[in-house]
Structure formats: structure tokens, C-alpha cells
Amino acid sequence: MSAAGEEQISYWELIRNGILKENTIFRLALSLCPAIAVTNNLKNGFFMGVAVVVVQVMVNLTISAMRNFIHPRIRLPIFMLVISGWVTIVNLVMDAAVPDVYKDVGLYIQLIVAFASILARAEMFASKNSVTPSVFDGIGMGTGFFIALMIISFFREVVGKGQVWGIPIIDAKPLLILILPAGGFFAVGILMAAFNWMYAKYFSSGGHSH
């Protein structure tokens, strides 16, 4: 985060930060596992993204609300407890609400617990700020992740299957490789390079090193 104007950082700025500057997947390269695993079609990517946004926002909310009661020495176990509590809730809700998607992404939803990005935001932001900025930070980081998932899964579904959300749009032989496991790595690699290129070209005001 830039040094200037840290006190009066606007909510919009917090969201923008999560989407562009500290985009979990493309910039920080954290929490990559689900980014590849569940993105072979748009629908799975969408629900995974929603799950992450909900967990991130609720965790930030809970932790910032409790931050004055948490003893610093036992903060990490408490953060983990809060995160796994919310993940359990989301997990059970998804299982009941969208069973067909849950069949594919269930394991990865449970593994949101081990997301470095959620714990990192709880530690770096929510435990030091009051509730409202923390919620906006959660929305920003979650949305950044969500958008990244949508881009990757859109790309993979269109090129790999010629479909969007299960509806065929391209009437040509698709590049099957992109929906194979290996294709996920290619897709993320290429998109990450594109994001780097775009960032360097349009948004680089110095200050980032990667």
C-alpha cells in the first residue's frame, strides 16, 4: 500500500486495490489451486468465486469486530477458527443449494480454509481496522479473486468447449486441450502474462516489484 494518504483511504480505493493492484491470483499469485481446478467452465468458476467472496467478507467482518478482544499471542488459531467456521457454513449451504456444482467443486470449497489470501487479509487488514473498511477490503479482495476466476473460466470454456455457461456459441471445433487439467496451467500462465503486460503498460506508477 502506498505511504501517502493511508489514513483517508477511500472505500473505492480499497476495492480497486483488491481488484487491480493486489489481485490475489494475477498479481500476488496466491490461492492458485482453485483458480485452475474449478475453472474449466464458467458455472463452476462463478460459484467458487461467490463462495470466496462470502467467506472473505464475513471473515473480515467477524475479525475486525472482535479485534479488541483477541490476544495477539493466540490470534492465528482464532483466525483459523473463524475462517473454518465460515467455510463450514458456506460448504453446507452450497451442498444444499447447488448440488450439481458442489459435486465438482466441493473439495475445493472445503479447502478455502487453507487459502493464504484470506488469512493474510485477516492478519494484515481486518485485525487492524474497524468494521466498515474491513468489509470493503473484503469485498475488494474477494471481487478481485472472483473476477480472475471468471476471466480464466470464461477463456477456458469458450476456447475449450465453444460454450458459455453451457450454451454453445462458437460453431467450430474447439481446442479441447484447454479444458484438460494441463490446459488450466497454460490458461493461467498466458492470462497472468497478459495481466503483467497490461499492468506494466497502463497502470504502472512505480512501486511494485514482481
Add this chain to the structure above:
Amino acid sequence: MDFGKLFELVVSSSLVNNYVFTMFLGLCIFFGVTKKMETSIGMSITFTTVMMISAALSWIVYKFIMVPLNIEFLLIIVFIGIVAGLVQGSDTVMRKLAPDLYNKLGIYLALISTNCIILAVPLQSVGNKYNFIETIAFAFGSGLGFSLAMIIMASIREKLELADVPVPFRGLPMAFVITGLIALAFTGFSGLITL
């Protein structure tokens, strides 16, 4: 105990269903430590050991505490607790009893608790209803597969240092493309064993 079944389990979890290349788990650590051969070997050893212990422990807790109490829905909370506790505990024990080993492998231990594979293995072994021995074989195979992936990747990335990669692709994007190529090779194992 059926030895053939165990062997199948090890082969399938290390090669056919390799966690990195077909399930995409543990990528953060995978990309983090594979810049150097030495670190990835250290990580492999620590990782496989912790994985087997934590899988065994989780199985015992699940079977003898959670099932009788009907609290299976707390699976995630309990397992992450076990993993975190185990890592913290072995960190302390190792520092006291084997300081040499701790200096070599201690840093990897701290990283492990944020690894998704370490949580995925107990979750999957419960999901697939493995018995105790099978759980250990499954954990061993998964650890072996992860080690194999890290060592392959480290040897390629050491060579990559000398290559002339286009600027936007430098670093991680290139690592991803390479992993994709290895994953493509691993697709060849699919159908080798069906469980």
C-alpha cells in the same frame, strides 16, 4: 491386508491422481519452493513425513471421536486444528530434540500448515472411506507424488534461469506454462489404474 490393493493406492495417488498435476492442489508451495533443488528436496522430506502423521491422526480422531459423537459436519474445523496443532507441536519438539534437523527443515514446517494438500488428504481419505492402513498408504503416495512433482520442476527451473524468456512471461507465468507441459505428460498415466 491385501498388499496389492495398497500398492495400487500408492501408485494411483502418486502418479495417476498426482495432486499437483491433476488435482491442482498445493500450488502455492509448489511454485514457492521449486526455484532451487535443495529447498525442494528439504520440502519433500518434511512434507511426506508430516502428511503421513497428520493423515493417520485425523483418521483416528474421525473414527473414534467424531463418528461416535455425530459431529462429522465439523470436519473442516477439526482437521485444520489437527494439522495446525501437529505442525506447531513438531516445530517445538524438533527445536528441542533435533536442532540440526530443525535448522535444515524448520522453515518448511511453518509453510506446510498453509498447504491445501495436507488438508485434502485426510478429507479425501474420509470421503473415500479408507481404513487406517489404506489412509497411510494414500498419504504416502500423495507425498511421494508431490515430491516427484517438486523435484522435476526444480530441475527444470534451475535450467530456466539461463533461458531468454519474454518479459511479461518472466517468473511465474513461465513456470505455469512449464507445469502445463509436465501435466500433459502426466495425462499419459490416466487409466493406468482405476480404483
